[in-house]
Every structure is written in C-alpha cells, then in structure tokens.
Amino acid sequence: MPWDRNQMAARAAQELRDGWYVNLGIGIPTLVANYIPEGVSVTLQSENGMLGMGPFPFEGEEDPDLINAGKQTITELPQTAYFDSAQSFAMIRGGKIAMAILGGMEVSEEGDLANWMIPGKLVKGMGGAMDLVAGVGRVVVVMDHTSKHGESKVLHKCSLPLTGKGVVNRIITNLGVLDVVPGGLKIVECADGVTEAELRAATEATIVG
Amino acid sequence: MKKVYGSAAEALDGLLFDGMFIAAGGFGLCGIPELLIAAIKEAGTKDLTIASNNAGVDGFGLGVLLATRQVKKMISSYVGENAEFMRQYLSGELELEFNPQGTLAERMRAGGAGIPGFYTATGVGTVIAEGKEHHVFDGRTYILERGIVADLSIVKAWKADPSGNLVFRKTARNFNVPAATCGKVCVVEVEEIVPLGSLDPDTIHLPGIYVHRIIQGPHEKRIEQRTVRKKEAV
Numbered sequence: 001m002p003w004d005r006n007q008m009a010a011r012a013a014q015e016l017r018d019g020w021y022v023n024l025g026i027g028i029p030t031l032v033a034n035y036i037p038e039g040v041s042v043t044l045q046s047e048n049g050m051l052g053m054g055p056f057p058f059e060g061e062e063d064p065d066l067i068n069a070g071k072q073t074i075t076e077l078p079q080t081a082y083f084d085s086a087q088s089f090a091m092i093r094g095g096k097i098a099m100a101i102l103g104g105m106e107v108s109e110e111g112d113l114a115n116w117m118i119p120g121k122l123v124k125g126m127g128g129a130m131d132l133v134a135g136v137g138r139v140v141v142v143m144d145h146t147s148k149h150g151e152s153k154v155l156h157k158c159s160l161p162l163t164g165k166g167v168v169n170r171i172i173t174n175l176g177v178l179d180v181v182p183g184g185l186k187i188v189e190c191a192d193g194v195t196e197a198e199l200r201a202a203t204e205a206t207i208v209g
Numbered sequence: 210m211k212k213v214y215g216s217a218a219e220a221l222d223g224l225l226f227d228g229m230f231i232a233a234g235g236f237g238l239c240g241i242p243e244l245l246i247a248a249i250k251e252a253g254t255k256d257l258t259i260a261s262n263n264a265g266v267d268g269f270g271l272g273v274l275l276a277t278r279q280v281k282k283m284i285s286s287y288v289g290e291n292a293e294f295m296r297q298y299l300s301g302e303l304e305l306e307f308n309p310q311g312t313l314a315e316r317m318r319a320g321g322a323g324i325p326g327f328y329t330a331t332g333v334g335t336v337i338a339e340g341k342e343h344h345v346f347d348g349r350t351y352i353l354e355r356g357i358v359a360d361l362s363i364v365k366a367w368k369a370d371p372s373g374n375l376v377f378r379k380t381a382r383n384f385n386v387p388a389a390t391c392g393k394v395c396v397v398e399v400e401e402i403v404p405l406g407s408l409d410p411d412t413i414h415l416p417g418i419y420v421h422r423i424i425q426g427p428h429e430k431r432i433e434q435r436t437v438r439k440k441e442a443v
Contacts, residue, residue, distance in 0.1 A: 046380070047310065047311075048236040048237075048239070049236070049380050049382055049383050050379075050380050055438060056436045056437050056438040057436075057437055057438070058437060058438060058439075059437040059439070059440075061437075062432060062435055062437060064238075064239060064381075064430040064431065064432045065239060065367075065378045065379040065380060065430070066379045066380055067236070067237060067239050067380055067432075067433070067434070070434065071236075071237040071238070071290075071434045072434040072436040073432060073434065073435055073437070074436075076379070082379055082380060082382055083382065084314075084377075084383060084384070084385065084386035084387060084414075085236070085262070085310070085311075085314035085383050085384045086314040086315055086317065086318035086386065086387040088311070088314070089310065089311025089315060090315075092311055093311055093315075093329060093330070093331065112334075122295060123307075124287055124288060124289035125286050125287035125288050125289065125307050126286060126309055126310075126337075127286050127309075127310050128286065128309070128310035129309075130309035130311075130312075130331050130332050130337065131309050131310060131311030131312065131331045134329070134330040134331040134332070134333065135311070135330070135331070161335065161336055162334055162335045162336075163335065164333075164334065164335065165333065165334025165335070166334070
C-alpha cells in the first residue's frame with residue numbers, strides 16, 4: 001500500500017533534526033508538525049513574520065493579528081518572536097532556515113521544482129516559494145508520485161514553469177523517498193508494501209545506483 | 210510639525226493623484242490599512258499602481274479599490290482569494306506583476322534605504338529572471354532586482370505616539386515596515402495614539418522619521434481563515 005497523506009507527513013517529519021529552524025509549506029507539509037519525533041525540538045518559521053509557530057487557537061481565542069502564511073489563525077509559544085517581512089526573507093535568503101518542506105507539482109532529476117503555476121489555469125502567485133527554495137539549507141518536496149491520470153510527476157524535465165532550478169534535495173512521495181544526486185535520482189527507500197520495481201515504473205526521471 | 214490628523218480623508222488630503230504609485234502594508238487581511246483604503250475609494254483616485262503582497266478579498270482590503278476599477282496595476286506575490294481580481298486580470302483590464310514575496314519585501318526595504326538595486330538568487334532559472342541582469346558572485350548566479358520608491362505608503366500599526374513612533378502587534382507587522390519606509394510620504398492608521406513618552410524607546414518597531422501623518426480609528430480586522438482546535442477533555 002502506498003503511503004497516505006499522513007504517512008507521507010510522518011515520513012517527512014523524520015527529516016527534522018534537533019535545534020533546526022524549519023519552514024513548512026501549505027498542504028501535506030503543514031501536517032508534518034503533527035509528527036515531530038520525540039526528543040527533537042524544531043522551531044517553525046512562518047514567512048509572514050514569525051518564529052515559533054504554535055497550534056491553532058481554541059475556539060473563541062482567535063486573534064486577527066496572529067496568522068500563518070496560509071492566513072490561518074494560529075497561536076504563539078514561549079519562544080515566539082515576531083518580525084517584519086523584509087527580515088523574514090533576510091533569514092530565509094541568508095540561509096538561516098535549515099530546511100523547507102514544500103508541496104510540489106513536478107520535480108525533475110536535476111532537482112528542478114515546479115509548484116506555483118499551471119499555464120492556462122488560474123494563476124495565484126508564487127508567494128514565498130521561490131525565495132524559500134533559493135535560500136534555505138535543504139529543500140524536501142512532499143507530493144504524490146503520479147497525477148490523477150497515472151502520469152509520473154518525477155520527470156526528466158519539468159513541463160510547468162519552475163519555482164527553482166536545481167534546488168530540491170529529497171523527494172518524499174506516496175511511493176517512497178528519492179534523493180537528487182549527480183546523474184539523476186537515487187532511491188532511498190520504498191513505501192511499505194511498494195516494490196522497487198513499482199517505484200521505478202512510476203518514475204520518468206533517470207534513477208541511478 | 211503636527212502629524213496627527215482627524216480622519217483618513219484629512220490625512221490623505223493633497224497626497225492623491227491619478228496614476229500614482231502606492232505601497233501598501235499587510236499580509237492577506239492581517240495588518241492592512243483598511244481605513245486609508247476606504248478613503249482612497251471615496252477620493253476616487255484612478256489608474257493606481259499598488260505594490261502589496263496580496264490584493265485583498267472581494268469587498269474588503271484592496272478588493273474595495275478593484276471593485277471600483279481604481280487600480281491599473283498590482284505588484285504582488287499572491288492574489289488567490291479574489292474573484293473580481295481574477296476577472297479583471299483574465300479580461301486584460303488589470304496589469305499584474307508577480308514578485309516573489311521576499312523580493313517584494315526587499316525591493317521596498319531597499320527603496321526606503323536608498324539602495325536602487327540588489328542581487329538575489331531568488332527566481333534564477335525561472336520566468337522571474339527573464340530580461341534581468343545576471344551576475345555570478347563566488348560561483349553562484351544572482352539576478353538584479355530594483356528597489357521600490359512609491360509616491361505614497363499606506364500602513365497599519367497598533368500604536369503610535371504623536372511623533373510617529375510605531376509599535377506593531379504580532380504578525381500584523383509583516384509588510385507594514387518595509388512599505389512604510391519606501392514611500393516619499395507615509396500615512397499610518399493605528400488602533401491607538403498614545404501620549405508622547407508612553408512608548409518605551411527600546412521597544413519601538415519603526416521610528417517616527419518614516420511616518421508623516423497618523424490617524425486613529427476603529428478597525429474591523431477581519432479574519433480570512435478561521436482555524437481552531439477543540440479543547441481536549443482533561
């Protein structure tokens with residue numbers, strides 16, 4: 001059985017290391033916060049200007065001045081700090097954020113990422129995604145391995161407009177985990193019950209090693 | 210010189226003209242200058258270019274100025290939540306320049322700091338880099354982005370003193386600081402104007418040198434995505 005959304009998030013949470021400052025994207029990456037391993041303390045950054053993002057507020061305690069980058073109401077923690085958008089992206093661009101876990105539409109074997117627009121469809125904008133992939137120490141993409149029509153989203157070359165070129169370090173999909181290495185992608189592990197042959201068959205990108 | 214004005218209309222008097230360039234603070238609907246936006250709607254100023262991370266929602270925030278067709282061009286990083294925006298954009302009535310969020314913030318910061326351009330790795334190899342100067346520093350490629358200087362900044366803060374020193378609250382600070390600094394004139398709306406001397410000088414987020422006019426007003430402070438959790442039974 002391939003991993004479901006929560007299992008993918010739980011696997012992505014294994015990437016976290018104690019003491020790291022981390023930015024989680026919208027969608028499955030947001031769920032990663034629910035699976036942070038015991039003994040690992042990470043500080044979540046929200047690019048609208050906050051370090052130390054806490055959980056959703058209890059009903060009736062929502063504060064319009066306290067939201068995350070997805071515009072959801074959240075809470076603060078004892079270690080929380082606030083700052084403006086220029087400083088927020090200074091710490092992103094400056095490489096102070098150890099890792100970003102982001103969603104994806106397509107990833108190429110050279111680590112190119114497309115996750116912000118589909119030509120001809122509604123264009124909403126890249127938000128902070130281009131800054132994050134260019135600036136943080138390590139980029140992990142969490143996404144389904146194939147489209148609804150069964151086409152691979154792990155490609156030789158991305159067909160969609162890029163968010164960043166050569167920026168992805170690791171891909172976690174419903175079928176397994178792959179690393180971007182010289183020459184292509186290297187299989188790190190297969191999801192429970194998924195064979196290496198199945199993972200290879202669902203992958204258009206070159207697999208090395 | 211007196212910085213405190215009685216209303217948003219008074220504070221904007223003499224500053225608005227058709228075709229002007231405005232930098233606006235706020236992220237989503239958080240920390241947006243809602244009173245100044247309403248006053249610009251009332252003034253009817255047209256052909257505006259607005260640099261703002263988002264474009265509001267239908268009927269609130271900058272969505273108000275889109276509904277009245279006062280906006281010619283938006284410079285934004287994310288415009289998802291606005292049907293009227295999409296309608297005008299897809300029909301060619303509205304120009305849109307997408308900037309990566311950090312690039313937009315830094316363009317404002319740089320413009321306000323007297324820096325006409327800066328190099329960033331953000332967007333290299335994407336459509337954002339097309340037509341821009343590329344430069345290699347220490348083996349890595351960067352693109353040149355320009356600082357923004359706006360005719361007017363419209364900003365929302367939590368508290369101000371009469372000298373214009375500002376304090377923001379939680380994540381409502383966001384783009385308000387860089388937007389405030391990049392305007393030739395900066396008008397700020399706050400929830401409370403407090404007496405001179407009552408703000409601790411060590412805790413001021415933006416010094417009054419950047420602030421030219423201040424108004425106090427009641428704010429709606431609408432929530433865009435209300436997310437909550439249940440209290441667990443102990």
